[in-house]
Amino acid sequence: MLKVENVVCPFCGCLCDDVIVYVEDGAIKGVEKACSIGRSLFLKHREDLSLPSIDGRETSIDEAINEAVNILRDKKHVLIYGLSSTSIEAQRKALELADLIGASIDQTTSICHGPTSLAIHQTGIPTCTLGEVKNRADVVVFWGSNPLEAHQRHYERYSLIPKGMFVTEGRRGRKLVVVDVRPTPSSRAADIFIQVRPGEDYEVLNALRYMLKGGKLDGEVGGVKVETLKSLLDIMLSAKYGVIFIGMGLTMTRGKYHNVEAALSLAIELNSHTRWSVVAMRGHYNVSGAGMVLLWQTGFPMAVNFSLGYPRYSPGEYSAVDLLRRKEVDAVLVIASDPVANFPREAVRNLLSLPIIAIDPKRSLTTMVAKVVIPTAKVGIETEGTAYRMDGVPIRVKKILNSIYPSDEEVLDRIIAKIKGEERNA
Amino acid sequence: MPNDSLIIKGGIVYDPLNGVKGSIKDIYVKDGKIVEDLSEEAAEVIDVTGMIVAPANVDIHSHIAGPKVNSARLMRPEDHLRDPLRRKNGLRSGCGFSVPTTFVTAYRYLLLGYGTVMDPAVPPLKARHALEELEDTPVLDKGIYILMGNNNILYYLLKKGDKKSAKLFAAWLLKSAGGYAIKVVNPGGTESFKWGKIFNSLSDDTIWGIKPKVVVDILNEVACEFKLPHPVHLHTYNIGIPGSYKAALDTINAFKDNRLHLAHLQYFCYGGDSWATFRSESVKVVEALSNYENITADMGQVIFVDTTTMTADTPWEFTLHKLAGGRWSNSDVELETGSGIVPYRYRMDNLVNSVQWAVGLEIALLLGPWRVFLTTDHPNGGPFYFYPEVIKWLTSADARKEMIEKIHPKAKKRIYLHNIDREFSLYEMITMLSAAPAKALGLKEKGHLGAGADADIAIYKPKGSVAETLSRVEYLIKDGRVVVRHGEIVDASYIGRIIRVDTGVDDSALSNEVRELFDKFYSVTFSNYKVEDVYFKREVVKRVV
Numbered sequence: 011m012l013k014v015e016n017v018v019c020p021f022c023g024c025l026c027d028d029v030i031v032y033v034e035d036g037a038i039k040g041v042e043k044a045c046s047i048g049r050s051l052f053l054k055h056r057e058d059l060s061l062p063s064i065d066g067r068e069t070s071i072d073e074a075i076n077e078a079v080n081i082l083r084d085k086k087h088v089l090i091y092g093l094s095s096t097s098i099e100a101q102r103k104a105l106e107l108a109d110l111i112g113a114s115i116d117q118t119t120s121i122c123h124g125p126t127s128l129a130i131h132q133t134g135i136p137t138c139t140l141g142e143v144k145n146r147a148d149v150v151v152f153w154g155s156n157p158l159e160a161h162q163r164h165y166e167r168y169s170l171i172p173k174g175m176f177v178t179e180g181r182r183g184r185k186l187v188v189v190d191v192r193p194t195p196s197s198r199a200a201d202i203f204i205q206v207r208p209g210e211d212y213e214v215l216n217a218l219r220y221m222l223k224g225g226k227l228d229g230e231v232g233g234v235k236v237e238t239l240k241s242l243l244d245i246m247l248s249a250k251y252g253v254i255f256i257g258m259g260l261t262m263t264r265g266k267y268h269n270v271e272a273a274l275s276l277a278i279e280l281n282s283h284t285r286w287s288v289v290a291m292r293g294h295y296n297v298s299g300a301g302m303v304l305l306w307q308t309g310f311p312m313a314v315n316f317s318l319g320y321p322r323y324s325p326g327e328y329s330a331v332d333l334l335r336r337k338e339v340d341a342v343l344v345i346a347s348d349p350v351a352n353f354p355r356e357a358v359r360n361l362l363s364l365p366i367i368a369i370d371p372k373r374s375l376t377t378m379v380a381k382v383v384i385p386t387a388k389v390g391i392e393t394e395g396t397a398y399r400m401d402g403v404p405i406r407v408k409k410i411l412n413s414i415y416p417s418d419e420e421v422l423d424r425i426i427a428k429i430k431g432e433e434r435n436a
Numbered sequence: 437m438p439n440d441s442l443i444i445k446g447g448i449v450y451d452p453l454n455g456v457k458g459s460i461k462d463i464y465v466k467d468g469k470i471v472e473d474l475s476e477e478a479a480e481v482i483d484v485t486g487m488i489v490a491p492a493n494v495d496i497h498s499h500i501a502g503p504k505v506n507s508a509r510l511m512r513p514e515d516h517l518r519d520p521l522r523r524k525n526g527l528r529s530g531c532g533f534s535v536p537t538t539f540v541t542a543y544r545y546l547l548l549g550y551g552t553v554m555d556p557a558v559p560p561l562k563a564r565h566a567l568e569e570l571e572d573t574p575v576l577d578k579g580i581y582i583l584m585g586n587n588n589i590l591y592y593l594l595k596k597g598d599k600k601s602a603k604l605f606a607a608w609l610l611k612s613a614g615g616y617a618i619k620v621v622n623p624g625g626t627e628s629f630k631w632g633k634i635f636n637s638l639s640d641d642t643i644w645g646i647k648p649k650v651v652v653d654i655l656n657e658v659a660c661e662f663k664l665p666h667p668v669h670l671h672t673y674n675i676g677i678p679g680s681y682k683a684a685l686d687t688i689n690a691f692k693d694n695r696l697h698l699a700h701l702q703y704f705c706y707g708g709d710s711w712a713t714f715r716s717e718s719v720k721v722v723e724a725l726s727n728y729e730n731i732t733a734d735m736g737q738v739i740f741v742d743t744t745t746m747t748a749d750t751p752w753e754f755t756l757h758k759l760a761g762g763r764w765s766n767s768d769v770e771l772e773t774g775s776g777i778v779p780y781r782y783r784m785d786n787l788v789n790s791v792q793w794a795v796g797l798e799i800a801l802l803l804g805p806w807r808v809f810l811t812t813d814h815p816n817g818g819p820f821y822f823y824p825e826v827i828k829w830l831t832s833a834d835a836r837k838e839m840i841e842k843i844h845p846k847a848k849k850r851i852y853l854h855n856i857d858r859e860f861s862l863y864e865m866i867t868m869l870s871a872a873p874a875k876a877l878g879l880k881e882k883g884h885l886g887a888g889a890d891a892d893i894a895i896y897k898p899k900g901s902v903a904e905t906l907s908r909v910e911y912l913i914k915d916g917r918v919v920v921r922h923g924e925i926v927d928a929s930y931i932g933r934i935i936r937v938d939t940g941v942d943d944s945a946l947s948n949e950v951r952e953l954f955d956k957f958y959s960v961t962f963s964n965y966k967v968e969d970v971y972f973k974r975e976v977v978k979r980v981v
Contacts, residue, residue, distance in 0.1 A: 016963045027964045098568060109529050127510060134511050134763035134777065139561065141770025141959035146630065168959060175588065175771075175957045251630065278764060281754065285632045287768065305509045306501070306538045306569045309516035309531040320520040320529040321537075323513055394970075396564060402503055402767070404564035405960060406968050 011039060018407040019048040020095070020390025023292035023400030024161050024168070031410055038391075038410070045162035052391065058373045060385040074384045075421060078343070078367045079428045081382065085341040085365075087317065088113040091330045092347025094297035097395025097407070100418035101296075101303040104345055107426050109307075114315045114339065116330040117300040118293075118347055124325060125261040126290045127301070127311045129270035136277055138253065138287040139401045140167075145174035146285075149249035151187040153273060154211065154259020155291045158195040164291075165199065169255065176250075185245060189214070190259055204242065207233030209264035215272035218243055222279055252286045258293075292400035295390070295407075299398035331357045343367045345418060346389075350375040369421055371413075384421050387413035395419070441466045441479035442916060447489035447895060450863055452871040453884035457863050463489060465891040468915040472887045482918070484895050487910060488862070491870040491883050492551030492892035497669075497699055497734045498814040499746055500541045501555050501573060502566030502580070504775040507765050508535040508744045508815075511777060515744065527928055534743040534779075534815040538572040542932075543925055544821045545576055549869070549894030549909040552577040552882055552935075556669060556699065557621065557748050559583050559769040560613035561960070567614060567934060567971040574928045575914050577882075577892075579935040581669050582613045583748055584655060585620030586627040588771040589953050591644040591651065599654060601947050606658045607939040608946055612966040614936045617666040617877075618655050621748035622673050623648035626774045629751040636673040636683070636751070638690055648673070649690055656694045662939045665878025667695035675752050678708040681717035688724045688731065697876060700736025700813035702796035708850075714788050715850035718798040725803060732876045733803070734811040737796035737826050738789065739818025742781040746816065750774040771957055782818070787850075790843035792817075794851035797829050797836065801858045805868035809876070828903035830860045830868075835903075862902045869906070870894075879935070891916040933974045 017029040031052055032040035041049045062074040069077075082088055090108050093101050094117055108115040119127070129135075143150065150169050157164040165171055173180040188200040189211075197203040206214050210232030217231040221243055227236045246252055254277055260269040273288060280286040292298050301311040308314045308321035313329040315322045326332055330349065333339050334357040342349075342364055350358055351374060368380035371388040387393040392413035398404050416424075442465040449461050464474040499505055509516070516531035521540050523529035530537035532544065545553055553573075558566045558580040570578040584590060584606055593602040610618060624642030628635035631643060638649045652668060659667050670691075674683035684704035698704070707717035725731055747753060750766055753776020757764035765777040782789040796817070800808045810827070814820040828835045833856075840847075840854050848854060860868065874883020881890040895911035912920035919927050943962075954962045 016961045018964065027961050102572065106528070109523055130510055130765070131513050132763070134765035135507075136764070136766040138768035138774075139770045139959065141561075141957065142630070142768045144959055145770060145957055146768075173956070250632075281632075281766075282758075283632075285630060287766070301510075302506055302565065305506045306572060307528070307530065309509050309535075309537050310513060311510055316523070316529065319522040319524070321516075321531060322520075323517075396568065398565070402565070403561055403960065404568070405964055406564070406970075 014410055017410065018390060018397070018405050019044050019051065020295045020397065020407050021048050021051050022161050022295055023298060024164055025295055025397055025399040025405050026163055026167060027405055033410060036411060047162060055388055055391050060370055060373045060377045060383050062385055063383045065381055071384065071415065074382050075424055077382045078384065079425055081341050081365050081367060082111055082343065082425065083429055087339045088341045088343060089330055089333050089339040090115040090343045090345065091349060092118060092345040093300040094118040094294035095346040096296065096418045097389045097397065098296070098299045098303055099395050100345065100422060101300050102307070103419050103422035103426065105303060105307045107422055109316050110426060110429060112317045112319065114328045114333055116313050116328065117297065117304065119297055119301055120312045120325060120329040121331060121352065122258060122293055122297065123261050123290050124312055124329070125267035126256065126270050128267035128325065129274055132271050133274040133278060135274055136281060136287050137289055137401070139403055140289070140399065142287070143169050143253050143289070144172045146176050146251035147253045148177055148183060149185045149187065149245055149252040151189065151252070151254045152196060153189045153254055153256050154263070155255055155257025156190070156194040156196045157291065158199065160293070161291060170199070187242065187245065202242070204234055204238060211260055211263065211269045212265040212272050214239065215269065215276055219272065219276050219279060222276070246280055246286070247283050249284055249286070252280070252284070254286065254288045255291050256288060257291045289401055296397035298400055298402060299396065302398055302402070334360045339364065341365045341367070344376050344380070345369045348374040348376045350379055369418055371415070385415045386418045386421055387415050389418065393417040440916060441474055442913065443474060443476060443479045443481045444489060444893065444895070445481050445483050446485035447487050449489045449885065450866045451491065451885040452863065452867040453875065454886045456885070463885055463893065465913065465916045468891050470885055470887055470889045470891050482911065484911065486898065488896040488898060488905060490866045490894050490896070491874070491885055492894045492912065492914065493549045493869040494873040494877065494879065494882055495550060495553040495811065495820065496809050496873040496877060497556045497811045498553050498820055499555060499557065499816070500553060500814065501538060501569035502558050503562045503767065504746045504777060505535055506569070507767060508746055508777045511763055511765050512744060512779060525925070527925060534819050536819070538569050539574065542573045542576055543928065546912055546919055546925055547908050548821065548823060549896065549906065549912060550576065551892030551914055552879065554579045554581065554616065554877070556581045557583055557619055558613070558615070559772045560609055561769055561772055563613040563615070563967050564971060567967065570934060571931055571973070573932070575919055575930055575932045577933045577935055579616030580614065581617040581619035582610050582615035583619050583621060583773040584609065585623035585651060586773050588627070589950060591642070591646055592953065594646050594650060594654065595644055601950065602654050603658050603661065604941055604945050605950055606655060607662050607941040610937060611939045611941055614934065614967045614971060616936050617664060617669050618659060619669045620652055620655060621671040621773070622675070622752070623651050625673060626748055626750050629754065629774065630768055634751045634755070638673060638686055652691065656691065659695070664937060666876065667697055669697045669699055671699040671747070671749060672704060675703045675749055678706055678710055678714045680704045680706045681721050684721045685724050688728065692728050692731070694730065696731045698731060698733040700811065700816065701733035701799055701808065702736040702738065702792065702817070705795045705799060706791070711788060714791055716791055716795045716798060716852055718795050718802065719852055722799060722802040725807070732807055732809070733799070734809045735796045735800050736811055736813040737817050738782050738792040739812060739822040739825060740782050740784045740789070740793065741818045741822065742779070743815045743818050744777060745780045746775060746777045748773050748775050750776045752776070753778050756780065770959060784843050787844040787846050790847035791850050793843060794847065794853040798852050798856065800830060801856050805860060805864045806872045809873040810868050824903050824907035827865060827906055828901070831865060831902040833857055833859055862905065865902055865906060931974060934972050936972070
């Protein structure tokens with residue numbers, strides 16, 4: 011059995027890079043160090059594979075690509091969506107295609123941490139890499155985030171347990187605060203758990219800011235006693251290096267980017283007293299990278315439209331859900347994502363009426379209803395590539411096994427070449 | 437297919453490194469290089485009679501790619517909205533202004549006659565990010581400088597007194613991250629800010645108990661012993677504040693025996709003891725530098741424009757955030773460095789900004805084109821595509837006079853610029869843009885048109901003034917390919933090179949102790965830290981001893 015060490019897990023934004031994988035007869039037989047989600051990702055990677063198909067009939071990859079090209083060339087306004095579970099290399103190609111055909115392009119962040127980007131537009135963000143958390147952070151706050159279930163090794167590798175350069179005692183050298191609307195496995199590990207009334211994080215964050223500036227409050231805010239908030243503020247001020255991890259409990263609840271803006275403002279203001287950073291708990295393993303590529307190629311992190319020949323940015327207008335709800339697109343290219351399973355019902359209903367091209371190694375609700383399915387090699391198992399961890403650290407994910415299918419990058423490259431070839435003939 | 441042989445016929449050639457000063461001669465190109473001679477039958481002949489032929493320009497210091505540039509893009513959507521660029525002629529669309537997209541960065545540099553641009557501040561942990569953006573910055577040759585002045589492992593080894601390990605580590609780090617030069621930013625200062633402290637000094641103890649001078653000395657030794665083509669690229673302490681000239685003098689005095697490059701020197705030439713008494717002290721800095729040919733600098737010229745400041749000098753960005761108000765981003769990178777970002781508008785009616793504007797021009801005009809190179813520390817002083825404005829001021833005393841009338845009325849008493857008559861000639865300007873920075877970078881194949889040089893050639897149509905002439909190329913040849921023809925980009929399909937240094941220091945040279953520090957304190961494993969070869973699709977490796 012072949013032992014492959016320091017494998018990078020292509021599942022969540024933790025991008026753990028210490029996983030051990032055992033390979034025999036071209037299949038993964040064992041996994042060590044990964045969390046339960048990561049283990050299952052590696053061990054079951056050959057299950058539920060998609061097949062090349064057109065209108066539900068199995069076909070060859072070449073024919074599926076040809077059909078995709080026909081659709082993309084004929085339609086007036088294509089939406090390209092997904093991107094968060096593929097490599098930087100594929101994301102770059104997806105943008106090249108969007109620019110070429112004047113498409114709208116959006117990534118999964120628009121239904122996840124998109125509001126974090128909107129808040130950063132307003133305030134900026136003091137942030138740090140996860141190794142800084144390990145080495146320096148003596149107070150960590152998880153706000154609207156449940157790492158033990160969603161980012162299972164986060165506590166262990168980065169934020170709570172590890173002994174760092176200046177936090178030599180590990181867990182005992184750190185105070186863990188969890189703020190959430192309900193108790194979770196993550197909050198049970200906390201030194202302090204603060205339960206906020208659903209939808210009132212904004213008020214609680216701004217109460218902290220108000221008190222930081224010397225304001226006096228009494229009673230309670232958002233279901234939390236003011237004394238509790240006062241002691242939280244004292245803890246924050248007494249930290250040498252504090253970090254707030256923000257999750258979808260802030261970004262996707264009432265207030266959305268206002269909540270994040272309040273959290274960022276609090277952290278920025280705390281920096282006049284001591285050091286505080288904010289890190290977004292990004293979900294998919296390369297959702298961070300999708301934002302990075304969009305930013306360096308278009309200047310914007312999501313929801314970009316190329317129909318005028320240059321990138322225009324308008325979340326709420328060019329974001330995937332909104333384009334679908336308003337029936338503004340006539341075909342959808344989905345790359346490594348499952349919008350049929352995740353989008354609001356109205357958006358899904360309209361999506362189902364459109365020709366969908368799905369590029370995905372795995373079967374999903376989206377591939378099941380897609381007009382064209384193009385299976386690809388799984389990034390991080392069957393093909394290599396770069397991914398960006400939740401803190402923006404780029405890591406090279408590995409190829410462990412061979413695949414009979416091309417990579418996402420290769421498929422997109424072939425589509426681009428064919429479309430360009432047609433242009434030249436015309 | 438591009439023609440692999442070219443004859444550039446009948447141009448007026450300026451080639452400062454070879455002493456050619458406006459002679460009419462033909463330039464021969466074969467397989468991407470300049471050659472002595474070529475027969476006409478096999479080559480494409482480009483008739484450039486009456487045009488200026490010069491080496492393509494080289495930017496020694498421009499923040500065009502990587503984590504902090506992208507963070508700035510995220511923080512400033514409004515910056516892009518006012519400067520969109522359409523997709524055309526096979527070129528990619530994008531946006532410009534202070535933090536332009538990668539393709540737009542390349543296109544605008546090409547039209548200004550550039551062939552090589554160096555990004556001066558990359559944290560090794562995020563080097564892949566910078567390299568990926570540079571892959572999307574086509575045609576240009578590019579390199580990155582690796583931030584080392586606040587590296588915890590380096591400080592740890594120096595504290596132990598283990599200079600040998602410290603030097604090997606620095607040389608290994610430069611190679612592992614794919615860097616071209618060692619960059620130092622406010623040594624000790626970025627680390628101190630992680631503790632909430634502002635630290636600015638070369639001779640005081642940092643929180644590690646090591647003096648910053650000791651760190652820079654060691655890195656100078658690395659540059660020297662490994663014969664790095666470019667010396668330590670130093671952004672010293674006290675940037676941007678009244679009295680910063682003292683830091684410049686202190687720095688020059690501390691390292692006068694070494695080769696050294698002082699980054700964006702303009703920001704370190706201020707006198708006064710408060711913002712109210714802010715004035716130029718460029719003359720004192722120029723005097724101190726005049727005896728030391730071994731020290732070069734770049735301008736860091738300020739433009740009156742709304743721009744974005746970004747630097748690894750995190751305490752300075754925090755200070756600027758408090759001064760300017762508004763948005764602030766900061767990113768601390770484990771064991772290595774950090775970066776800060778603040779949007780900033782330089783105003784003509786602001787006394788401090790007016791003095792800053794004059795200082796950049798003063799140092800350039802007083803020290804001359806072989807010592808100080810044109811930069812705006814893009815985008816810190818303003819976007820690089822304002823270089824033609826700077827060229828106008830450097831080549832015309834009248835243009836400067838006109839500006840001095842427009843800036844803050846009290847500025848005149850605090851600057852020297854109105855007393856300087858010098859006007860750079862076309863030859864001097866070409867020196868400053870190409871020959872001199874190529875020489876300072878140790879890029880022997882760049883910045884000249886002699887046989888064996890890379891065929892990176894900028895060709896300009898003479899216009900009314902030097903600045904107008906140099907504001908846009910008529911042709912740009914890159915590695916023998918015609919990239920710009922008749923003033924338009926015709927071929928940007930080619931990704932350009934990454935230029936990096938191989939110090940020859942491999943993993944085996946690192947002590948077990950360093951490996952242990954890695955395992956304990958980084959959040960990535962050692963084997964996933966180093967930049968893989970796949971990032972260097974086309975490259976030039978400078979092998980040094």
